[in-house]
Amino acid sequence: MRVTAFLTDSTLCIGCKACEVACKEWNEVPDDGFDWSGFSYDNTGSVGHSTWRHVKFVEQAPEAGLGGNDPDLASWTFSSDVCKHCENAGCLEACPTGAIVRTEFGGVFLQPDICNGCGYCVVACPFGVVEKRPGDGRAFKCTFCYDRQKVGLTPACAKACPTESIQFGEIESLRLKAKERVQELHARGMEDATLYDAADSSVGGTHAMFVVRGDPRAYNLPPNPECPTVYLKKAWTSSAVAAALLVGGSLIAFLADRKRPSR
Amino acid sequence: MPGLGTSFGRGGATTAQQDLANSDAILIMGSSMAENHPVGFQWVMEARERGATVIHVDPRFTRTSAMADIWVPLRAGTDTVFLGGLIHYALTHDKVFREYVVHYTNAATLVRDDFQDTEDLDGLFSGWDEATRQYDPTSWKYREAEGEGLTPADPTLQDPKCVYQVLKRHFSRYTPEMVERICGVPRDVFVKTAEAFTAASGHEKTGALCYAVGFTQHSNGVQIIRSAAILQLLLGNIGRPGGGILALRGHASIQGSTDIPTLFDILPGYLPMPALGPDSLDLQSYVAKNSSQTGLWANFDKYFISLLKAYYGESATPENQYGFHWLPRISGDHSHFGYWLDMADGKMEGLFVMGQNPAVGAPNARLERRALAKLKWLVVREMVETETAAFWYDSPEISSGELATEDIATEVFLFPAAGSAEKAGTFTNTQRLLQFREKAVDPPGEARSEAWFMHHLARRLKARAVGDARPRNAGLNALTWNYATEGRHHEPVIAEVLQEINGRSLPGGELLEGSAQLKNDGTTACGCWIYSGVFPSPGRNRANERSPKGYLGHGWGFAWPNDIRILYNRASAAPDGSPWSERKKLVWWSEQDRRWDGLDTPDYPRDLSPAAPADLRAGIGVTALGGQNPFILHADGKGWLYVPTGLKDGPLPTHYEALESPFPNAMHSQQCDPAAQTMARPDNLYADSPGDPRYPHILTTYRLTEHHTAGGMSRTLSHLAELQPELFTEVSPELAAEAGLDHGAMARVVTPRGEIVARVLVTQRMHPLWVQGRRIHQVGLPYHWGYRGLVTGDVVNDLLAISEEPNVRINETKALVCAILPVAVETERA
Amino acid sequence: MSNPSPPQDPREERLAEIRREAEREGTVKQRGVRPAGAPFPIASAETGYYGIPLLKEPAWTWQIPLYFFVGGAAGAAAVMGAIANATGADRRLVRDARFIAASGAVLSPALLIADLGRPERFLAMMRVFKPRSPMSMGVWTLLGFSGAASATAFAAFLRGRYGPSLPLRVLENAGEAASLAFGLPFSNYAGVLIGATAIPVWNENAGNLPMHFAASGVGSAVGLLELAGHQKNRALQAIGLGAAIFECWEGYRIESRQLPKLDPLKHGPSGRLVRAGGVLSGPVPLLLRLISGFGKGPRSQNLRRIAGLSAIVGSIITRYAWVQAGHASARDWREPLGNNDKTDG
Numbered sequence A: 001m002r003v004t005a006f007l008t009d010s011t012l013c014i015g016c017k018a019c020e021v022a023c024k025e026w027n028e029v030p031d032d033g034f035d036w037s038g039f040s041y042d043n044t045g046s047v048g049h050s051t052w053r054h055v056k057f058v059e060q061a062p063e064a065g066l067g068g069n070d071p072d073l074a075s076w077t078f079s080s081d082v083c084k085h086c087e088n089a090g091c092l093e094a095c096p097t098g099a100i101v102r103t104e105f106g107g108v109f110l111q112p113d114i115c116n117g118c119g120y121c122v123v124a125c126p127f128g129v130v131e132k133r134p135g136d137g138r139a140f141k142c143t144f145c146y147d148r149q150k151v152g153l154t155p156a157c158a159k160a161c162p163t164e165s166i167q168f169g170e171i172e173s174l175r176l177k178a179k180e181r182v183q184e185l186h187a188r189g190m191e192d193a194t195l196y197d198a199a200d201s202s203v204g205g206t207h208a209m210f211v212v213r214g215d216p217r218a219y220n221l222p223p224n225p226e227c228p229t230v231y232l233k234k235a236w237t238s239s240a241v242a243a244a245l246l247v248g249g250s251l252i253a254f255l256a257d258r259k260r261p262s263r
Numbered sequence B: 001m002p003g004l005g006t007s008f009g010r011g012g013a014t015t016a017q018q019d020l021a022n023s024d025a026i027l028i029m030g031s032s033m034a035e036n037h038p039v040g041f042q043w044v045m046e047a048r049e050r051g052a053t054v055i056h057v058d059p060r061f062t063r064t065s066a067m068a069d070i071w072v073p074l075r076a077g078t079d080t081v082f083l084g085g086l087i088h089y090a091l092t093h094d095k096v097f098r099e100y101v102v103h104y105t106n107a108a109t110l111v112r113d114d115f116q117d118t119e120d121l122d123g124l125f126s127g128w129d130e131a132t133r134q135y136d137p138t139s140w141k142y143r144e145a146e147g148e149g150l151t152p153a154d155p156t157l158q159d160p161k162c163v164y165q166v167l168k169r170h171f172s173r174y175t176p177e178m179v180e181r182i183c184g185v186p187r188d189v190f191v192k193t194a195e196a197f198t199a200a201s202g203h204e205k206t207g208a209l210c211y212a213v214g215f216t217q218h219s220n221g222v223q224i225i226r227s228a229a230i231l232q233l234l235l236g237n238i239g240r241p242g243g244g245i246l247a248l249r250g251h252a253s254i255q256g257s258t259d260i261p262t263l264f265d266i267l268p269g270y271l272p273m274p275a276l277g278p279d280s281l282d283l284q285s286y287v288a289k290n291s292s293q294t295g296l297w298a299n300f301d302k303y304f305i306s307l308l309k310a311y312y313g314e315s316a317t318p319e320n321q322y323g324f325h326w327l328p329r330i331s332g333d334h335s336h337f338g339y340w341l342d343m344a345d346g347k348m349e350g351l352f353v354m355g356q357n358p359a360v361g362a363p364n365a366r367l368e369r370r371a372l373a374k375l376k377w378l379v380v381r382e383m384v385e386t387e388t389a390a391f392w393y394d395s396p397e398i399s400s401g402e403l404a405t406e407d408i409a410t411e412v413f414l415f416p417a418a419g420s421a422e423k424a425g426t427f428t429n430t431q432r433l434l435q436f437r438e439k440a441v442d443p444p445g446e447a448r449s450e451a452w453f454m455h456h457l458a459r460r461l462k463a464r465a466v467g468d469a470r471p472r473n474a475g476l477n478a479l480t481w482n483y484a485t486e487g488r489h490h491e492p493v494i495a496e497v498l499q500e501i502n503g504r505s506l507p508g509g510e511l512l513e514g515s516a517q518l519k520n521d522g523t524t525a526c527g528c529w530i531y532s533g534v535f536p537s538p539g540r541n542r543a544n545e546r547s548p549k550g551y552l553g554h555g556w557g558f559a560w561p562n563d564i565r566i567l568y569n570r571a572s573a574a575p576d577g578s579p580w581s582e583r584k585k586l587v588w589w590s591e592q593d594r595r596w597d598g599l600d601t602p603d604y605p606r607d608l609s610p611a612a613p614a615d616l617r618a619g620i621g622v623t624a625l626g627g628q629n630p631f632i633l634h635a636d637g638k639g640w641l642y643v644p645t646g647l648k649d650g651p652l653p654t655h656y657e658a659l660e661s662p663f664p665n666a667m668h669s670q671q672c673d674p675a676a677q678t679m680a681r682p683d684n685l686y687a688d689s690p691g692d693p694r695y696p697h698i699l700t701t702y703r704l705t706e707h708h709t710a711g712g713m714s715r716t717l718s719h720l721a722e723l724q725p726e727l728f729t730e731v732s733p734e735l736a737a738e739a740g741l742d743h744g745a746m747a748r749v750v751t752p753r754g755e756i757v758a759r760v761l762v763t764q765r766m767h768p769l770w771v772q773g774r775r776i777h778q779v780g781l782p783y784h785w786g787y788r789g790l791v792t793g794d795v796v797n798d799l800l801a802i803s804e805e806p807n808v809r810i811n812e813t814k815a816l817v818c819a820i821l822p823v824a825v826e827t828e829r830a
Numbered sequence C: 001m002s003n004p005s006p007p008q009d010p011r012e013e014r015l016a017e018i019r020r021e022a023e024r025e026g027t028v029k030q031r032g033v034r035p036a037g038a039p040f041p042i043a044s045a046e047t048g049y050y051g052i053p054l055l056k057e058p059a060w061t062w063q064i065p066l067y068f069f070v071g072g073a074a075g076a077a078a079v080m081g082a083i084a085n086a087t088g089a090d091r092r093l094v095r096d097a098r099f100i101a102a103s104g105a106v107l108s109p110a111l112l113i114a115d116l117g118r119p120e121r122f123l124a125m126m127r128v129f130k131p132r133s134p135m136s137m138g139v140w141t142l143l144g145f146s147g148a149a150s151a152t153a154f155a156a157f158l159r160g161r162y163g164p165s166l167p168l169r170v171l172e173n174a175g176e177a178a179s180l181a182f183g184l185p186f187s188n189y190a191g192v193l194i195g196a197t198a199i200p201v202w203n204e205n206a207g208n209l210p211m212h213f214a215a216s217g218v219g220s221a222v223g224l225l226e227l228a229g230h231q232k233n234r235a236l237q238a239i240g241l242g243a244a245i246f247e248c249w250e251g252y253r254i255e256s257r258q259l260p261k262l263d264p265l266k267h268g269p270s271g272r273l274v275r276a277g278g279v280l281s282g283p284v285p286l287l288l289r290l291i292s293g294f295g296k297g298p299r300s301q302n303l304r305r306i307a308g309l310s311a312i313v314g315s316i317i318t319r320y321a322w323v324q325a326g327h328a329s330a331r332d333w334r335e336p337l338g339n340n341d342k343t344d345g
Ligand SMILES: Nc1nc2c(c(=O)[nH]1)N[C@H]1C(S)=C(S)[C@@H](COP(=O)(O)OP(=O)(O)OC[C@H]3O[C@@H](n4cnc5c(=O)[nH]c(N)nc54)[C@H](O)[C@@H]3O)O[C@H]1N2
Pocket: B029, B030, B031, B032, B033, B035, B036, B037, B057, B058, B059, B060, B062, B075, B076, B077, B078, B079, B211, B212, B213, B214, B215, B248, B249, B250, B251, B700, B701, B702, B703, B704, B705, B706, B707, B708, B709, B710, B814, B815
């Protein structure tokens, strides 16, 4: 099985939300509520239990004479967000039931028939992706279209994208492509183009990479995501110390009390 | 589409969306292509990635602007000035592709001496009759050389009466300063744009222009398209790869619905509907009026008689003029607005509404809804119970008490319709491409296809008319109607309909291979001559072919005519038949094989050599045009920079203000298109123009990617409804500050027709413009909401006026005036 | 690109100023554009994505913090009971400690299961043994503890009823040893559980949350025993003192560190809860215990009872407070974006 990934290139995204809708159609994801946000054209806000693909709209003041493709000014940019399918996935590590597994395609898959809704993955994801669905009780997130990939189909979101803003393919070649793309954008004068793939963090790289213009923070992409397992050592050490103190302290207290009977 | 039709010959996009990838510059104007044609937009992106300059001219900064290299904000309703400015720039900066223009356009042709321009008559062309408010177009014609009946020309383009010189004078005032003054486009932005677009011209380069309803939905929409056509002809961009004008059509198969029209004034294949009048008294005079000696229209009688044979079969005989008299005649304005106003006046009894939701989508929707209440019966075929179907119990008029259900006598029949995946048939898309689609699933319950409905309705009507000798039934009785049916529900076999459209020989019934086989003696029948060839043999439905070859995708579907993907492609070669350049080759003359060859089907007689001389005087048909005239539907074979006949409001585009405008016309004293019709009446009021102080801002309406038109297909689906859940109005921070509008709060938008409430979206994507010495604000409103569905909102079209562009009777949705006020207490959403 | 030569008009200047302000601030304060409900929002490196939280808030219901409390107290009680037993302390104390542990052993799984979105699938927890998942470790600890503590209590009960026997003794002793072993992590793993997450305020404290929770658990276990009539036990007094001192130090640590990540511990509703819990767990019992040390009479015993009660209430509040702080922290988009340069206050 080949290991696959997404490269979502925001410089090619026209903000049509076809990916968002295709994902919902294919996966029968329920609606998000019908609330107007006032955040540009984005009324679904973020990925979550009811939105597995989500298109972000970042507005900056446009100027007459400059389109958004001008190197100087990315005035209205769109970026399609998704579960990062981390190499070191906080959700997967955290899941106590083994509901979350790594698939043969390298994706992180949450098995809905095993999840018992403990909610621990929710706080373990450094990207705020997986979420518990009220009413249903289980946690949900992008499946990386495991069912489609199994039968050789492209994930629905990538398939629906008209401009190849979402590219899907073998991970190493996409990583290469991503680097080349950023170089090309730089050569075109878009100095602000960057690749976001969390490779230099404890997440250890992702199966969903992003090319964006400007600071990734404007798209809620965290600059230093950490897979929460990095805190385990500290925490268990503290736990052991606490245990030692408790045993030691109690022993001393009870022994001391025995030596000087007080009743 | 007379804008393109009169300029080039055919009323369809001249190019294919795939071909945009070959452009060196793409000017998108009057459309937000990325938002409304996202799939086709992939080729714009491809071109951009290959280094093409993408330009978007739009009052708003849209998702399309966000993809462009240059965004030009312009005042809604001033496109002729902007395009005129580009024409002026091309003419004065030596950007014209002269060889192309001299040979392939009517630049050299001389016009009549009594023609007078708007520049001479302060905004009117010669021939205006104030009493009838119509033009007499005689003086617009070409000069006729004494006695010969031939049109003289001056290939040096020096004669002051040649089209080129007329054009130069006509556009001499469309300077960057004028563009700045009228459109509000900063001069340097305009010049930058002009440089970028006109650079994509000549042997090695081409540029394309894409438009949609941002051009058409104006009181002078056709003339805006004409401006685009002139520009593209001057730059030598028609008929060449990466060039052309892409008219982006709307609904799936809206192109199909003008090819085989749902319009009152044309018959299939753009054959004019006969009118009550001396020209159409008999077949002979009607044919004489509409055919020409040279060019493709020399075959008019073949197309028309074959159509009558398709309608009336054996009943159509030479003796009865093939049933010509059974065709209805145009007796007045039977367009949507024409009959709807009649309806409002109680002059109509019944109405079929199929695949339309006018209670939301039509201008002055309030008037339209109230008119529905005057009908005796209304048939709505729909997939959901739309606002139109429910007007009698659920509408703003009912809630306000203006109408009461008890008082509405209209009997409403709501028929469930099969959706597009639930029936077989073809779509004809934006690039004239017919694509056949199989039925994917059976329609649920009682839902049936349109074809089923029409088929069985026709059968029953015919059955009732049998033996009824009244003349009104003669045509109905003569009509052939014998489609086979299939399946449980007796759906007509749709392939048979397509075969009828394709045409057959008579009496044998063999399928035709193309319109060239059509005859004028009743031995062929053809439902639509331009589609002929789509079903050339019983086993071969070309619309259903799915193996694309080459970059134009031949082998996928069938593009009318003759599977030509880029129209007028003879122009991609120089007069001698060789490509203008290796880079831009498409179709060329192969001396070896003595035929036209290339990457596309040649839009030219296959073996008509470039060396063949033209003989316009004695020759007949296309061969009379000789080997060097690519626009074969025109009698002179030329692309028309100047339109001597065929338009109701002038041979050249000129700037008119919108029917409602804050500004006086700065070009001349004629404020609006004189031939446009306002249909003003108490229930269709207009603001004073220019400069009604009550309505200081410009209002424009448009679409969002997330919804579809009147919303019946998107507001009812949660996955779409949630993406844009509420009607909003886009305003600039400056306007918000001036008018006291809060982001996220509610505002009232008011016009003389009504008022609506919408949420305020303050965005820097809206720019106030500096026009004629003052700031002007533009208010944007997407129009998808209504009072039913998962998400509801006020009907934007309650604000709009019914009006009619003179040539196609489309109304003005893109440039109006309005007032916008904060709503003091936030109105809670229901 | 320039504008088409607008004249020197004060109105023009104002419009230009409005646009500049809009660009800068994402809001216009001039007449009109007051930020109503939603201010005219911007997405940028500085403001994040319209200030929409990047992280998801914990999905836990009220049962979970209570479970943390119960587990902490029960675990600590089991440990103390075992040690008391080993050191030959008061039998009653041992019995009561075991009772507390056993009650916790019954209550804890009930609370945990009640919180699950699919309670019927609790058993799925037993599909895997995942050392890297604190939740998995916690569940196994819970199972071990519950089994051990209830076995111990059961054996003791049978012994009391039918008299001692060897098997019962073995069971009781083994159960007790196991209770000790499982009780230790059980009393504090909740600190690991929330510490090793993506929630900034939690993971920032990953190194001391287990100790904090242990102290809190110990304080409440002592309190429960004191309320059960052991208000004179000096060992308990000493342990309680230790816990209170630790909690004072914990409070000081929280208050003194100037880290924006810690804001939810100091500000807003969660901040108030943390402080209330801290005061009730640390200074209040500490003071009461110190004062009670000066006397021996019923007044002093009452003071100890109040100290115990305070530690219990403080412990409950503390668990809720930390979970609330987690919510507040998840809502703060600045933290994960590293945009929180504002310091305390
Ligand atoms: N997602 C989606 N796609 C659609 C549709 C839909 O409803 N939703 N509808 C389909 C249909 S029926 C049609 S007809 C097409 C229409 O496709 P478009 O023509 O692209 O549709 P609009 O959004 O109505 O208008 C296009 C643009 O014109 C701009 N505009 C307004 N006034 C002027 C003006 O005076 N001059 C210029 N140059 N621009 C102006 C508007 O700001 C808007 O951005 O889209 C089709 N595609």
